[in-house]
Amino acid sequence: MSFILEVRDVEKIFTIRKGFKTFRVMALRGATLTLSEAEILSVVGESGSGKTTLLRVIGRLYSENKGEIILFGSTVPKKLNKKQEIDFRRRVQIVFQDPFSSMNPVKRVKYILERPLRIYGMREKDEIKQKLEEVLQDVELSPAEIFLDKFPHELSGGQRQRVAFARSIITAPRIILADEPTSMLDVSIKSSILNLMLKLRQEHKIAFIHVTHDLASARYISDRIIVMYAGMIMEEGKAQEIVKMPLHPYTQLLLKAFPDPRGGKEKLSNLGEPPSLISPPEGCPFQPRCKYRTIECENLPPLYDVGGKKVRCVLYKI
Amino acid sequence: MRKLYVAIAILGIHLIIAAFADLIAPYDPSEIVNLPYQPPSKEHLLGTDRLGRDILSQLLHGSRLSIFIGVSVGALMTLLSTTIGMLSGYYGGVVDRILSTLTDVFLVIPGLPLMIVISAYIRVRGPLVVILVIALTSWGGGTRIIRSQVMSLRNRDFVMALKSIGESNFRIMFFEMLPNMFSLIVANFFSAVLYGILGEASLSFLGLSDVSKITWGTMLYWAQSANALLNGMWYWVLAPGVAIASLGTAFALLNFYVDELTNPRLRRS
Amino acid sequence: MSKEPLLEVKNLNAGYYKGKKFYHAVRNCSFVLYRNDFLGLAGESGCGKSTLALAMLRLLKAPGKILSGEIYLEKLNLLELPDEELRKRRWRDFSLVTQSSMNSLNPVLKIKDQMLDVYLEHSTDKSRERANQRLFEVMKLVNVDLKFLDSYPHQLSGGMRQRIVIAMALLFSPKLVVLDEPTTALDVVVQRSIIEQFQELFHKVMFSAILITHDISLLFEITKHIAIMYAGDIVEYGESGEVLEDPKHPYTKALLQAIPSISGELKEYKSIPGRPPDLSKPIVGCSYFDRCDYAFEKCQDVYPGAIRLSENGRWVKCHLYSK
Amino acid sequence: MKRFLVVLFLALALGTVLSSELTMILSVTGPHPKNFNPYLSTGPGPNYAAAGLIYETLYYVNNYTGEFVPWLATAYKWSEDLKALMLEIRQKVQWSDGVDFTVEDVLFTFEMLKKFPALDVTGVWRSGLSSVEKVDNKTIKFVLSDVNTMFLYNLFGVYIVPKHLWEKVEDPSKFANEGPIGTGAYLLESFTPQVFVLKKNPNYWQADKIKVERIRVPAFSGNESAQLAVANGEIDWAGINYPRIENIPNPDIKYWFVGGNPVFVFFNLEREPFNDVRFRKAVAQAIDTDQLIKIAMTNYAVRINPVGIKDGYSYLINENLKNKWWSYNAQEATKILEQMGYKKGKDGIYEKEGRRLSYNIIVPAGWTDWIAVCELVSQQVKKIGLEFKTTPVDFGQYLDMIRNKNFDVALSWANYGANPYIFYDNFLNSSNAYRGSNRGGWIDKETDELLAKLKLTDDLSSRKATMARLQEIVVNNIPAVPLFYNPVWFIYSEKNFTGWPNEKNAFVEPRTPGMDKIYLIMRLTPKK
Amino acid sequence: MKYFLQRMLFYLFTIFVAITLNFLIPRLMPGDPAERILSRYEADPNAIAAMKIALGIETDKPLLDQYVEYLKNTLSGNFGISYVYYPVKVQQVIQNALPWTVGLVGISTLISFVIGTLLGVYAGWNRERASGISLLMISILLRSIPYFWLAMLMVYVFGFRLKWFPIAGAYSSRQIMEGFQFVKNVLFHGFLPSITLIIASLGGWILTMRNNMVAILSEDFVLLAEAKGLKKKDILLRYAARNAMLPSFTAFGLSLGFVVSGALLTEIVFSYPGVGFTLYRAVISQDYPLIQGLFLIISLSVLTANLIVDLTYGFLDPRVRV
Numbered sequence A: 001m002s003f004i005l006e007v008r009d010v011e012k013i014f015t016i017r018k019g020f021k022t023f024r025v026m027a028l029r030g031a032t033l034t035l036s037e038a039e040i041l042s043v044v045g046e047s048g049s050g051k052t053t054l055l056r057v058i059g060r061l062y063s064e065n066k067g068e069i070i071l072f073g074s075t076v077p078k079k080l081n082k083k084q085e086i087d088f089r090r091r092v093q094i095v096f097q098d099p100f101s102s103m104n105p106v107k108r109v110k111y112i113l114e115r116p117l118r119i120y121g122m123r124e125k126d127e128i129k130q131k132l133e134e135v136l137q138d139v140e141l142s143p144a145e146i147f148l149d150k151f152p153h154e155l156s157g158g159q160r161q162r163v164a165f166a167r168s169i170i171t172a173p174r175i176i177l178a179d180e181p182t183s184m185l186d187v188s189i190k191s192s193i194l195n196l197m198l199k200l201r202q203e204h205k206i207a208f209i210h211v212t213h214d215l216a217s218a219r220y221i222s223d224r225i226i227v228m229y230a231g232m233i234m235e236e237g238k239a240q241e242i243v244k245m246p247l248h249p250y251t252q253l254l255l256k257a258f259p260d261p262r263g264g265k266e267k268l269s270n271l272g273e274p275p276s277l278i279s280p281p282e283g284c285p286f287q288p289r290c291k292y293r294t295i296e297c298e299n300l301p302p303l304y305d306v307g308g309k310k311v312r313c314v315l316y317k318i
Numbered sequence B: 001m002r003k004l005y006v007a008i009a010i011l012g013i014h015l016i017i018a019a020f021a022d023l024i025a026p027y028d029p030s031e032i033v034n035l036p037y038q039p040p041s042k043e044h045l046l047g048t049d050r051l052g053r054d055i056l057s058q059l060l061h062g063s064r065l066s067i068f069i070g071v072s073v074g075a076l077m078t079l080l081s082t083t084i085g086m087l088s089g090y091y092g093g094v095v096d097r098i099l100s101t102l103t104d105v106f107l108v109i110p111g112l113p114l115m116i117v118i119s120a121y122i123r124v125r126g127p128l129v130v131i132l133v134i135a136l137t138s139w140g141g142g143t144r145i146i147r148s149q150v151m152s153l154r155n156r157d158f159v160m161a162l163k164s165i166g167e168s169n170f171r172i173m174f175f176e177m178l179p180n181m182f183s184l185i186v187a188n189f190f191s192a193v194l195y196g197i198l199g200e201a202s203l204s205f206l207g208l209s210d211v212s213k214i215t216w217g218t219m220l221y222w223a224q225s226a227n228a229l230l231n232g233m234w235y236w237v238l239a240p241g242v243a244i245a246s247l248g249t250a251f252a253l254l255n256f257y258v259d260e261l262t263n264p265r266l267r268r269s
Numbered sequence C: 001m002s003k004e005p006l007l008e009v010k011n012l013n014a015g016y017y018k019g020k021k022f023y024h025a026v027r028n029c030s031f032v033l034y035r036n037d038f039l040g041l042a043g044e045s046g047c048g049k050s051t052l053a054l055a056m057l058r059l060l061k062a063p064g065k066i067l068s069g070e071i072y073l074e075k076l077n078l079l080e081l082p083d084e085e086l087r088k089r090r091w092r093d094f095s096l097v098t099q100s101s102m103n104s105l106n107p108v109l110k111i112k113d114q115m116l117d118v119y120l121e122h123s124t125d126k127s128r129e130r131a132n133q134r135l136f137e138v139m140k141l142v143n144v145d146l147k148f149l150d151s152y153p154h155q156l157s158g159g160m161r162q163r164i165v166i167a168m169a170l171l172f173s174p175k176l177v178v179l180d181e182p183t184t185a186l187d188v189v190v191q192r193s194i195i196e197q198f199q200e201l202f203h204k205v206m207f208s209a210i211l212i213t214h215d216i217s218l219l220f221e222i223t224k225h226i227a228i229m230y231a232g233d234i235v236e237y238g239e240s241g242e243v244l245e246d247p248k249h250p251y252t253k254a255l256l257q258a259i260p261s262i263s264g265e266l267k268e269y270k271s272i273p274g275r276p277p278d279l280s281k282p283i284v285g286c287s288y289f290d291r292c293d294y295a296f297e298k299c300q301d302v303y304p305g306a307i308r309l310s311e312n313g314r315w316v317k318c319h320l321y322s323k
Numbered sequence D: 001m002k003r004f005l006v007v008l009f010l011a012l013a014l015g016t017v018l019s020s021e022l023t024m025i026l027s028v029t030g031p032h033p034k035n036f037n038p039y040l041s042t043g044p045g046p047n048y049a050a051a052g053l054i055y056e057t058l059y060y061v062n063n064y065t066g067e068f069v070p071w072l073a074t075a076y077k078w079s080e081d082l083k084a085l086m087l088e089i090r091q092k093v094q095w096s097d098g099v100d101f102t103v104e105d106v107l108f109t110f111e112m113l114k115k116f117p118a119l120d121v122t123g124v125w126r127s128g129l130s131s132v133e134k135v136d137n138k139t140i141k142f143v144l145s146d147v148n149t150m151f152l153y154n155l156f157g158v159y160i161v162p163k164h165l166w167e168k169v170e171d172p173s174k175f176a177n178e179g180p181i182g183t184g185a186y187l188l189e190s191f192t193p194q195v196f197v198l199k200k201n202p203n204y205w206q207a208d209k210i211k212v213e214r215i216r217v218p219a220f221s222g223n224e225s226a227q228l229a230v231a232n233g234e235i236d237w238a239g240i241n242y243p244r245i246e247n248i249p250n251p252d253i254k255y256w257f258v259g260g261n262p263v264f265v266f267f268n269l270e271r272e273p274f275n276d277v278r279f280r281k282a283v284a285q286a287i288d289t290d291q292l293i294k295i296a297m298t299n300y301a302v303r304i305n306p307v308g309i310k311d312g313y314s315y316l317i318n319e320n321l322k323n324k325w326w327s328y329n330a331q332e333a334t335k336i337l338e339q340m341g342y343k344k345g346k347d348g349i350y351e352k353e354g355r356r357l358s359y360n361i362i363v364p365a366g367w368t369d370w371i372a373v374c375e376l377v378s379q380q381v382k383k384i385g386l387e388f389k390t391t392p393v394d395f396g397q398y399l400d401m402i403r404n405k406n407f408d409v410a411l412s413w414a415n416y417g418a419n420p421y422i423f424y425d426n427f428l429n430s431s432n433a434y435r436g437s438n439r440g441g442w443i444d445k446e447t448d449e450l451l452a453k454l455k456l457t458d459d460l461s462s463r464k465a466t467m468a469r470l471q472e473i474v475v476n477n478i479p480a481v482p483l484f485y486n487p488v489w490f491i492y493s494e495k496n497f498t499g500w501p502n503e504k505n506a507f508v509e510p511r512t513p514g515m516d517k518i519y520l521i522m523r524l525t526p527k528k
Numbered sequence E: 001m002k003y004f005l006q007r008m009l010f011y012l013f014t015i016f017v018a019i020t021l022n023f024l025i026p027r028l029m030p031g032d033p034a035e036r037i038l039s040r041y042e043a044d045p046n047a048i049a050a051m052k053i054a055l056g057i058e059t060d061k062p063l064l065d066q067y068v069e070y071l072k073n074t075l076s077g078n079f080g081i082s083y084v085y086y087p088v089k090v091q092q093v094i095q096n097a098l099p100w101t102v103g104l105v106g107i108s109t110l111i112s113f114v115i116g117t118l119l120g121v122y123a124g125w126n127r128e129r130a131s132g133i134s135l136l137m138i139s140i141l142l143r144s145i146p147y148f149w150l151a152m153l154m155v156y157v158f159g160f161r162l163k164w165f166p167i168a169g170a171y172s173s174r175q176i177m178e179g180f181q182f183v184k185n186v187l188f189h190g191f192l193p194s195i196t197l198i199i200a201s202l203g204g205w206i207l208t209m210r211n212n213m214v215a216i217l218s219e220d221f222v223l224l225a226e227a228k229g230l231k232k233k234d235i236l237l238r239y240a241a242r243n244a245m246l247p248s249f250t251a252f253g254l255s256l257g258f259v260v261s262g263a264l265l266t267e268i269v270f271s272y273p274g275v276g277f278t279l280y281r282a283v284i285s286q287d288y289p290l291i292q293g294l295f296l297i298i299s300l301s302v303l304t305a306n307l308i309v310d311l312t313y314g315f316l317d318p319r320v321r322v
Helices: A051-058 A082-091 A109-119 A125-138 A144-148 A157-169 A187-204 A215-221 A239-244 A249-257 B002-019 B055-091 B093-108 B111-121 B127-137 B140-154 B157-164 B169-180 B182-205 B216-225 B234-262 C049-056 C083-089 C111-122 C128-141 C146-150 C158-169 C188-204 C216-222 C240-245 C250-258 C297-301 D002-014 D046-054 D103-115 D151-155 D223-231 D277-286 D289-296 D311-316 D319-324 D330-339 D368-383 D395-403 D420-428 D445-455 D460-477 D516-521 E002-028 E033-043 E045-055 E063-075 E090-125 E130-143 E147-161 E179-217 E220-227 E232-269 E275-284 E288-316
Strands: A005-018 A021-035 A040-044 A066-071 A092-095 A175-179 A207-212 A224-229 A232-238 A304-306 A309-311 C005-018 C021-034 C038-042 C064-073 C094-097 C176-180 C208-213 C225-230 C233-239 D021-025 D059-061 D068-070 D073-078 D084-089 D129-134 D139-144 D186-191 D195-200 D214-218 D253-255 D258-267 D350-352 D358-364 D387-393 D409-413 D480-488 D491-493
Touching: A005 A051, A021 A051, A021 A232, A040 A051, A040 A187, A040 A215, A051 A092, A051 A175, A051 A207, A082 A092, A082 A109, A092 A157, A092 B157, A109 A125, A109 A144, A109 A157, A125 A144, A125 A157, A125 A187, A157 A175, A157 A187, A175 A187, A187 A207, A187 A215, A187 C250, A207 A215, A215 A239, A224 A239, A224 A249, A232 A239, A232 A249, A249 C188, B002 B055, B002 B234, B055 B093, B055 B127, B055 B140, B055 B169, B055 B182, B055 B216, B055 B234, B093 B140, B093 E002, B093 E288, B111 B127, B111 B182, B111 E002, B111 E232, B111 E275, B111 E288, B127 B182, B140 B169, B140 B182, B157 B169, B169 B182, B182 B216, B182 B234, B182 E147, B216 B234, B216 E147, B234 E130, B234 E147, C005 C049, C005 C208, C021 C049, C021 C064, C021 C208, C021 C233, C038 C049, C038 C216, C049 C064, C049 C176, C049 C208, C094 C158, C094 E220, C111 C128, C111 C146, C111 C158, C111 E232, C128 C146, C128 C158, C158 C188, C188 C216, C208 C216, C216 C240, C225 C240, C225 C250, C233 C240, C233 C250, D021 D223, D046 D186, D046 D195, D046 D214, D046 D516, D059 D151, D068 D073, D084 D103, D084 D151, D103 D129, D103 D139, D129 D151, D139 D151, D258 D277, D258 D368, D277 D330, D277 D368, D277 D460, D277 D480, D289 D368, D289 D480, D311 D460, D319 D460, D358 D368, D358 D395, D368 D387, D368 D409, D387 D395, D395 D409, D420 D445, D420 D460, D445 D460, E002 E063, E002 E288, E090 E130, E090 E179, E090 E232, E090 E275, E090 E288, E130 E179, E147 E179, E147 E232, E179 E232, E220 E232, E232 E275, E232 E288, E275 E288
Parallel strands: A040 A207, A040 A224, A092 A175, A175 A207, C038 C208, C038 C225, C094 C176, C176 C208, D021 D214, D358 D387, D358 D409
Antiparallel strands: A005 A021, A005 A066, A224 A232, A232 A309, A304 A309, C005 C021, C005 C064, C225 C233, D059 D068, D073 D084, D084 D139, D129 D139, D186 D195, D195 D214, D253 D491, D258 D409, D258 D480
16 A cells, blocks of 8 residues: 655754844654555654644644655656645644634634635535535534534533544545644543544544554554654654553653553653754654663664664664 | 723814814804904804904814815825735745845934925925825834834744745735734734824924815914014913824724734733 | 641632633532642643642632631641731741742742742841751752752753752641642643652651642552542542442542553543533532533532542532432 | 023123113024124024014115115215216224224125125125225225116125124134124123023124113013013014014004015916916906905005005105006906806806816915915905915925926915015016016016116116016916915014104014014113 | 953944934935025025025035045034024033933933833732723723823813913923022922823833733742742842833833933923923024034933933843953
8 A cells, every 4th residue: 555645854943033143953764654644653752843833834834954744656846836736625624622713713514614715616505505514413413503603602612623634624635634623622522523634534534643642542553653753753663562661761761651541551750851942963863861871872773673673772783 | 992982082083073164163263253263152163263264163163174185094004014014024035135124224214304395395395295205204114113013923723824825926916814813903904094193293383295285284373473482372272282192092992992902912901 | 647637628619810800710629638748639621729738828819719618637726817927937838849840940040049038038047057957958958969058040041940949848848738730731741850859858857748639540550549539629538549440420430530650451432421510500410510421410400519429528510329 | 501501601701781671572583592693594583583673785775665774884976877886884893802894895795795605695795896996995896897876786685794803714604603703783692502692792883872781682482472472461573473473462562564475366376367367357357355454464564556666655656647546346256257258157256168267276385374375365266266276395396396386376476575666577587587586587678678677776766667667567377366465574663762664663673583683672761 | 251242332322323324314405404594584585695604605616525524523512503502502501401401301311210110010010900900991991092182181180270370381480599499499489390201101111011020920930039039029029020121121221212202292282491302493493514413412312311221220130240
């Protein structure tokens, strides 16, 4: 099976200006990944790990400084022209973290859902109406009529996130890039959104790149998990395996730190904080915090293949 | 809430007077109807001016141009500051650096002296010039507020979301973001109107507008040039001032009210 | 463990005005906190847990309002205490760690000055030397380098700030520390290290703590007792382990069903359908009534009182358990 | 700080206030700049005091009476061909530093004006002077290139300055002359930007006539404060505008407003219908000048006759013409318009061939009394079916519009000068069309010839005949409609001094800028 | 340091803009400024001719050359000769006026800022109480009153009717005074204009500070300060007001421009011989060199004040300190 999306060695550097000095923030360093049809890939990491940047580069909200993005076998240009853009957006959609801010608060649901259709050239009123009802059913908001005339603030968080998903599937995309879609939701409804994603994958054969810091959610819905740290991919593998048997010391730390009511946790000592992205450490970015650190860590290790998993750590050097 | 009612009531009275000045005013404001410098009497509740024109009628008619100039200044300033603030805040980068430096420059160069200097050189005098001079020298403050609001809106997910569905920048700015800033713009407008009213009064008082047109500002100019206060004609100075202050207060209240609505941190429970 | 109550909240009713509407955010809340107990207060956003935290420390400001109730700290009713008396007891007897450490420190004062402000205000010994000594002690307690005392808040990372806030809370070895979402804005690893730090302190320095968070997994993991809050009311209370293993209230049950877990079997998680009731409207019966799978007629009309389930203090507010 | 010390010093030096001290307001201009250069007349201030009180002219020309009073010169004599003028210089006059005043000083002064045309404000060198020669120690000779009997008026406006001091000045046109030394009656005693004091020059050549010991000139930055000072009786002589002065309750305070420059309604004579004398006459008869004076000028302006000759020169009036003088007559005005073929439109304004008789009347912005005049004129002409819309324009633009013939009707003035001859020249000479006081552009060959004739003679009867013909031209053609003489502002107080000029004792035009001051002050007597 | 440098650069740029505006405005306007000033002396054509020479007005140079020369002159502090006060140099006229404005406006602004800020703290703290609300209403009202009108009323009531204070000038020009008497006289003359300025600008300060206070009071650290049992005074001043002052302080810098404007009208009404009044006189008598010089000085002083505010801001807010 070929991949519907390939990301090769993508690098993203932000320059920020402070007074006269400009700083280069290495938000993303050499990210490579693939996505198959109807696959759910979770990208897990702490804030500053580059996971959202990765998503936005793929979603063409940022353009990469280096690397290549291949969608359905053809390279996506850095700057899209109008036609390319519409073509691209139709196939790749993004769902944002905060349903409270990802929809224009002064527009009704109907308008919010209609816009993509109109941008992509649909003019027929009946057709649009039918389409709207269809997608609202798909995201389990029914009866559709009730919701169409509502403003976002009249909906609950979960409902809003459903509308956001409705907006993203209305153009029948093949890929949805979901940026922490559940992190702002109440615990009691989190799982419903996860379930919705599973359902959309099932019914519409949509592939997801799901960015999250919540390992439990990632484990729940994804086929594969990528762990990112300081702008780099540290580990990649099947979801269950990553959670059960993390290889990279960072992944291990992350898992240990993750709250688990049933886990009799071993104690972590104070392990410092993620590195600055302006002047990241030489070699493995995790080495200043790593208890297995050796002299070899001064050089950046490649992603090693370890039993179907990939891991960026010298411990697994063969 | 009471602020709103008070403001609307004051504004309403002014608007009614302005609309029906012809009917309410006892005389034609530019007609010489009596001897000059008549003290208040039954015929002339506020006396007559140096030419023998009825001051009350002038006061009532004056509201027209005063309000018109104030509102026009407000509209023009709001238009300028919204457009510039929007472009500057939305595009960021070089566009922003140029526009916001320009804004800052206009913000720190003192407005009234600049207005006076410009008015001193402009040979044509009239309401339009007054409106342009005030608005063009004073759009900086509003622009800054709009810009910072746009910058915070720009980072909101919904703008990202709109970009992600391929919405054009123009549409994002003026169809999507603008309605979100509606109350801010309205607040801005109200304070700009207040500024316009006071600005017009100041320029007119200095004789830098067309003083043959009747506004409250030019009334004060005439009163001053006729030595009204030293001659005991305090009512001639008091009346237009009260009119300006009350209209100004209405707009200041509206501004404050909308400000409170917009800025949840100011909201009274 | 001694079962001597430290803090007793009885039938507390509080809320806040939003426009003309009154949000009755804390309804009839009652619970007991024992000495050296670690109580978790769990609830979703908008369930009133923060209002409760502020109300029980008498910090609820207008537009917030305490309607009725009693709050005893060692037999002393906080709600009836004169202002000045209360002010003097603050921080010595009970301290607070708030939600976002970002905003809980005064941005224009050095850490040291902020700490000294509190210390010199309440300490009987006003000597600088003694004060500095105490500052050093608490800084060591939370494992923060002393050099940061001379920093301004913006110069520190989020984790560091939160440690300092905790250090500050322990300046006087208070009897009670209330932690309101202390780690919400932090990354998991940092959160973990702070929680560990806190647990350590909990054993070292004898005090009682109330931890309020929506992160239920964390709460169950680290607290001794847990109180589940729903729509302004505590619906279930008990030892954390017991509640986790054997939730009684339908809401607790559903909640535990809904949260994906990192360990254990992978199963299907189900969210709780519907949304919590509008707190600005009166609720007659059980507040969970309309979302509850087990609801019956009585639930709609009769407010369920607390039902003791066991000797160790566990109780639940649900008609399913009334005789 | 510096100013503070100066004031402190003065306070210590001066001690008590003297009794025969005159406090006067020269003009309201804000803090005094320290400038006692009598030639620099851009901004009124201490230089006004310098002119007349410190520096003096050769003769004093009394504009009110037309009289020539010998001053630093004792006599003048024209040569036969009227191309040379001999002046006898007064002897035994000293500069206030003790140096003798000589012919050399006079010579130096005129040579200086030649070298620095910027100082030649009366235009002696521009009006035909070709050289100045010292004849002997008493006599100086002015040689003219052409005959110009009016030259006297230019000559006698020049203030004589001391050679021994001014020859060291590099550029006298930029010289502030902070320590003035003159021949005049007063010396600068103290100076601060807020007030300066002049004291009597004990060695003045006519010191016995000076009874005012000190003159104090306080600075006023605003009309209000100056007016209040007047009302409070703190000022003896104020040359300022004071609306409603009659309301001051203080009986000591009097005023006498003598007529200054005449004010006219000018027409652009190049345009229709203003090029038609009938139309001009209609406008002239539509305007009730009495009402203008009474209401718009609050009775302060002085009545004018249609030929514009002031009372002091009434002997020049062509009596035969008086029956042709027009006066206010609205019906007559309407009749003229009807005769001209105008028809009244719906709005009561006359029109012909679709053209309404509606014009803008321009007036300098900020000249509030004149704007009032315009307003009233508009109302008056409206009654006969004309529309003059008051249009205040910036002063610079106002003059531009007149100069560029880009106006219809203007409220403006003509410079009267020292006498009616000069006035007629200013008012009617085609060389002054638009650029000068001939604002409507009256261009007439005969007029120009008559005006030239005036300069070639100093014989009164010949001048009178010429003037009579000029008056005929004015009355027949009405180049502009005279409204009134603008008042010369003169407010005085009888509290400390007597001898002031007024209607009953009209000996001078009481202006503050020049020699009139000293002529007036010499006639004042302290009360105590 | 970077921050300061950047601000300095900005101000330099702004000064440049102000200078250029100053150069361009008279030249962009229709008509020849030289002709305009001369035309005032039309009364006597001879006087005009003399004036033209005296003022040395040349206008036929290319604009760029004029600009370069203008820049040179301006930067060397040579603003030319005032027409009205001829032959006094513009810089001399300004030098005479500046101390009065700096004294009157500077002190009044400072007083107004301090009082207004304190009242703002009070109004913010008591925002629910009647006292706070009435303060708010008063400041809204004060903000809507034209400065000059208030000044006129002050002149009328306290100067003309009650005769408590002189109505004009900076000190009496009628008597000559000794040291302390002089100072007293200056203070006496300055009182009414100063009070007018203070009252007129008070509303703005109260409003700004009140709004800041209201915003800051909802911050966590203020709540925490109370939880810490700090005294009300400390919470109010050290925690709330200290932070609420920051935007007020910036506003203080920015609004100096407006204060100068307000003072300008007040100076005119009181005939106070400061910069504003001089500008007014220059404008009505079309003294262009003086207008240009004054505008530049006003801009410069506002900019300097802004710069000072910017520089001192760092001491108040550690976050911008580098």
